[in-house]
Amino acid sequence: MTTAAAPLEYKVTARAVHGDVAEVTAAQAVVPIDAGWATPSTGAPGPADLLGSAFAACMLKNLARSGALLGFEYDDAHLEVVLHRQDAPPKFTHIEYALRISTDEPERRVELVHTNLRKFGTVYNTLAAVCEVHGTVTAVRRTQKKT
Template structure:
């Protein structure tokens, strides 16, 4: 009999602070949330959190892939832009740009990008319901 690996689970708790913000806690971390209907420039709103989660997923995917591929990497930057549809309210499209500082070949950069798209939990959760597109480019010095 093949033993299955236990599924990963996640736990976040959020509490309303006031009419302007809330706090989400996870492990030893916390983040301020913009839950003000007029907006709060000192916190992430739900859509920005989603885009941040995608950014984090991409960077974590790189961190996971780099040792496996023995990929040489100096730095990575991810820029994400989303377009919201009003009716029904949802993210209509998301575009990302991954900027990698590396001397690896174009073929290896493409391989890194394919691994990000194939193995990212948040990436693969968002992709089926959103027009999700992006590029991976080499940093120009």
């Protein structure tokens, strides 16, 4: 009989001083956040920005995982994520992404990586369970980058 591993836990703490600063501590990083209401923007990321950032971090971390597990070689990656929200009721309706990977891998391997990003991303799958998530992965050939 096998036993399942205990689920991982992630602890995030946050603090706000009324009318002043707000910050989140995650892992070893302190991130200033915009947690004000009806106040001028602080320029720091707000909740929607942080959700989009978590999605992007998930995709890039999973790309690194795919690189290691599949032997997928790439130089760098650029990801753009757009979250669409509605006001009533307040929720995100869909998420779009465009990932550009600098690689000379064949197109079928690029598609395999895209499949893995959709299949094994924790944040990706969590968000896909509550709203539509779709996007593209495009290979930018290394020879094209040099021109």
